[in-house]
Amino acid sequence: MTFRTATRDDVETVVRLLAADSISTGRDAWTPELAGAYYAAFDRMTAQGGNRVLVAELDRRIVGCLQLTILQGLSRRGVPRAQVEMVRVDESLRGRGIGSALLRHAMEEARAEGATMMQLTTQVVRADAQRFYKRLGFAATHVGMKVALDAPGAAS
Template sequence: MASGEIIIREAREADLPALIAMFAADPLGGHGDTNDPEAYPDYISAFTTIAASSHQTLYVAEREGDVVGTFQMMITTSLNARGSSAMIIEAVQTRADMRGQGIGARMIEFAIAEAKGRGVRLVQLTSNAARKDAHRFYERLGFEPSHIGFKMALK
């Protein structure tokens, strides 16, 4: 196990190369992530949109100055459940060489604490159906598989 404290902080634009590399290296992601420099403006645009939003935040997990994980949190409010808010955790990724070292748990625990601090009624996330290890991980942290998700690719 690597030494060093895991620090969770808001992502900075300077973190983008490390984040892009993590997503591009994910064989199951299937999101078209790439280290191709021609795609960099797309990532900058997305980062700018996220950073400007008061309802979503992109975080990194850092150990000894290296970005070793990331996740994004979004708060949504709906009329059902008497107008309560929910937190959606998205794009959870731990660098492949750092998995199994508690980084993912630290990120999810941070997100849950943030949700509690904001008075959110529910924390939810989705996980690729092929990620059986991730499903066991989320269940160990107290999440329950409760819904079936549907997606429609538009481009």
């Protein structure tokens, strides 16, 4: 298995991997009409320093991905921390250590950039994902909250 930073040529494959996730079905989809929006999002994301998509490959095929962002802030004495999002492994290949290896690779990259902590969120209904992250040393220390900014009742 190899790991690398995704390129623009990988966008379709990564989005298809996101869309194939059984819980996320309907939230993402690769269509000709949406391709431009995904490419534009990738371009904006990668233009930001410290923000990238990492992919895991088996036999030159992308089988896993995650987004790694190095966050700079004033808390924790200004030491950077890493944020991980959109962790996905091809459902037919889960349980083979791909996700663990990919996250360990992301941890190495984060450490190399000076991050001393990695954080992530996972959906409450993903008990299997929560067990997976705990095995890698993550602990549930905070309560995550979201608001749709266009929803009635969102602060304006």
